Amino acid sequence: MLVAIEGVLTAEEVVHCRRLLDSETWIDGNQTSGPLAATQKRNLQLARDNAVANQLGQAIMDKLLADPRFVSAALPLKFYPPLFNRYEGGQAFGNHIDNAIRNTPDGLVRTDLSATLFLTEPEEYEGGELVVEDSYGSHSVKLPAGSLVLYPATSLHRVTPVTRGARVSAFMWLQSMVRDEGQRRLLYQLDNCIQRLAAAGSEEVTALTGVYHNLVRRWADS
Numbered sequence: 001m002l003v004a005i006e007g008v009l010t011a012e013e014v015v016h017c018r019r020l021l022d023s024e025t026w027i028d029g030n031q032t033s034g035p036l037a038a039t040q041k042r043n044l045q046l047a048r049d050n051a052v053a054n055q056l057g058q059a060i061m062d063k064l065l066a067d068p069r070f071v072s073a074a075l076p077l078k079f080y081p082p083l084f085n086r087y088e089g090g091q092a093f094g095n096h097i098d099n100a101i102r103n104t105p106d107g108l109v110r111t112d113l114s115a116t117l118f119l120t121e122p123e124e125y126e127g128g129e130l131v132v133e134d135s136y137g138s139h140s141v142k143l144p145a146g147s148l149v150l151y152p153a154t155s156l157h158r159v160t161p162v163t164r165g166a167r168v169s170a171f172m173w174l175q176s177m178v179r180d181e182g183q184r185r186l187l188y189q190l191d192n193c194i195q196r197l198a199a200a201g202s203e204e205v206t207a208l209t210g211v212y213h214n215l216v217r218r219w220a221d222s
Helices: 011-022 051-065 068-074 181-199 205-219
Strands: 003-005 076-088 092-096 101-104 107-110 113-118 130-134 137-141 148-152 156-159 162-164 166-176
Touching (some): 011 051, 011 166, 076 101, 107 166, 130 148
Antiparallel strands (some): 130 137, 130 156
């Protein structure tokens, strides 16, 4: 399930992020690559211990955890904290699948979901589309600044070459409370139906909300 969430950050928050990021020193992006992915990856990143990146990453996590659209789609349990990358001058990332397990200071994170938060407007650069492959084909994603795409980390995906300008993004991985992608999709669809029924004043909302929470209780990891 691929979910686009618009307006995670406001225009003012995007400007603030970019002002801070643009003043930092960018390094070779292969610091987070596995041995196979490293052969496909050409981009720049901020170092994992960069203070500005850590500050902005925490602010992004706080925003996401307060966004009901994100929580509904991801059912987040653990984050691999956001990192920041930059593509320019023909840089790209070929087809790859993300590592299953990531190590953080707080322990291991199983990467059920990947997410990219765009920090540049589409017209600022050419190329740079995130292309995600699934059983329904290829999905090309290039969202407005401040918007996020969430997709299964099991997906084959790539970033096409940036041939003009620069593409700046935050990226992260999450361990969901619900490991199974099909179960997460059903819960997301059910939650969206409940929200529409609630807006229409349906009396069935209470019963369906109970069904939703009982399914989460049955399927969730603790």
